[in-house]
Amino acid sequence: MPVGTAIALYFIVWWLVLFAVLPIGVRNAEESGEAMPAGHDAGAPVAPMLGKKLLITTIVAFPATGIALYLWQFLN
Secondary structure, eight states: OOHHHHHHHHHHHHHHHHHHHTTTTOOBHHHHTOOOOTTOOTTOBSOOOHHHHHHHHHHHHHHHHHHHHHHHHHHO
8 A cells, every 4th residue: 555545545534533632521611610701602511622632632642544545465
């Protein structure tokens, strides 16, 4: 498999994993018991923890891409 194809597959898997990880642990101001500042959306997360979620996404996407590449080679 060409390297460009493997990179493209990793990119797609990374985004799919990111969208699966984003809602984990998200709490809005009402759920966390904090006062909501004026002008903020009621559903906005208090602490989205994006850095942690990006790290988790990167770690999970590597083996998931590896499995996909292995299956691609095995089934072709």
